[in-house]
Amino acid sequence: MIYTVTFSPALDYVIDLDELRLGETNRSKKESYYFGGKGINVSTVLTNLGIENTALGFVSGFTGSALERGLKEAGLKTDFIHLEEGITRINIKLRMKQETEINTQGAAITESKLEALLGQLERLKEDDTLVISGNIPNTLPDNIYEIMLKRLGGRGIRFVVDATGMLLKNVLKYRPFLIKPNRSELEELTESKIQNDADLEVGAKKLQDLGARNVLVSLGGDGAYLLCENGKQFRVPAIREAVKNTVGAGDSMVAGFLAGYMRKKDYEYALKLGIAAGSATACSEGLAKREKIEEFFQKI
Numbered sequence: 654m655i656y657t658v659t660f661s662p663a664l665d666y667v668i669d670l671d672e673l674r675l676g677e678t679n680r681s682k683k684e685s686y687y688f689g690g691k692g693i694n695v696s697t698v699l700t701n702l703g704i705e706n707t708a709l710g711f712v713s714g715f716t717g718s719a720l721e722r723g724l725k726e727a728g729l730k731t732d733f734i735h736l737e738e739g740i741t742r743i744n745i746k747l748r749m750k751q752e753t754e755i756n757t758q759g760a761a762i763t764e765s766k767l768e769a770l771l772g773q774l775e776r777l778k779e780d781d782t783l784v785i786s787g788n789i790p791n792t793l794p795d796n797i798y799e800i801m802l803k804r805l806g807g808r809g810i811r812f813v814v815d816a817t818g819m820l821l822k823n824v825l826k827y828r829p830f831l832i833k834p835n836r837s838e839l840e841e842l843t844e845s846k847i848q849n850d851a852d853l854e855v856g857a858k859k860l861q862d863l864g865a866r867n868v869l870v871s872l873g874g875d876g877a878y879l880l881c882e883n884g885k886q887f888r889v890p891a892i893r894e895a896v897k898n899t900v901g902a903g904d905s906m907v908a909g910f911l912a913g914y915m916r917k918k919d920y921e922y923a924l925k926l927g928i929a930a931g932s933a934t935a936c937s938e939g940l941a942k943r944e945k946i947e948e949f950f951q952k953i
């Protein structure tokens with residue numbers, strides 16, 4: 654069984670603008686909203702691909718109720734913990750020539766609610782997969798992912814971690830099955846510039862040396878690079894069509910990769926399905942549906 658954890662789910666409010674003029678009243682051309690947060694996006698795309706999973710995390714307030722209801726209507730299985738104060742965050746995504754995002758803090762998670770999540774995770778057993786992604790509210794310590802993996806280590810659970818900075822660095826020693834930095838995250842983690850494929854290999858190898866088993870580096874419109882635990886490496890270009898929205902492309906890639914791995918236990922196949930899912934989301938309004946992912950997979 655696959656479980657995803659999103660500490661700080663989000664209502665993604667996507668606003669289309671010609672341009673943003675600071676200090677003035679700007680009027681949108683169009684707006685739309687999506688139920689997001691990284692782990693939730695992974696769960697949505699897994700569900701779209703017919704892979705059973707449960708989305709865990711914290712929700713609160715009227716935005717949390719809307720998110721929970723919306724996800725249920727979309728067919729997701731969720732088991733959220735309800736916070737008593739604050740609201741599930743609203744993240745602003747400004748869509749102009751370039752995309753600009755404002756990701757907000759999100760509701761504070763109390764110690765007892767955190768314990769409730771750790772209690773839920775006790776049900777995980779050998780061969781289960783736990784996807785932990787996204788940022789945490791700034792009221793939590795940045796070793797929180799490490800605390801989780803330490804408690805769950807040694808049980809044969811497959812960990813997938815998609816996070817930045819210390820949140821990710823702290824967990825590498827627990828040998829996560831998969832991490833998915835993008836180019837700038839890889840640069841930050843390895844404190845080096847990534848300018849070509851040789852740099853990708855060196856950077857990914859550094860993260861493997863720190864403990865990661867498989868390192869998937871997403872490169873936006875340039876596709877992705879995978880360094881596998883067996884030493885094999887693959888570089889696959891993206892499918893380039895008219896881009897509509899790249900929010901959630903990385904999460905879709907993680908979902909596609911996992912779905913592919915579950916199906917065939919083959920890393921090259923998993924990477925191709927990951928690329929297909931990431932590019933299908935980039936070329937869709939909202940997260941990709943199964944038909945688009947399959948159509949893109951045929952083109953790789």
Ligand SMILES: Nc1ncnc2c1ncn2[C@@H]1O[C@H](COP(=O)(O)OP(=O)(O)OP(=O)(O)O)[C@@H](O)[C@H]1O
Nearest residue numbers: 835871872873874876891901902903904931932935
């Ligand atoms: N402009 C694009 N055209 C085609 N495919 C894209 C484009 N942007 C992203 N993708 C696909 O999605 C995958 C993940 O993209 P990216 O590297 O932007 O992830 P990310 O930075 O984690 O994104 P996010 O945080 O928004 O989810 C890429 O490897 C590629 O397959």
Ligand SMILES: O=P(O)(O)OC[C@@]1(O)O[C@H](CO)[C@@H](O)[C@@H]1O
Nearest residue numbers: 663689690691744756787788901
């Ligand atoms: O603030 P975080 O947790 O780093 O990222 C949150 C977020 O940008 O990630 C998803 C796209 O990957 C969006 O649905 C969501 O708004």
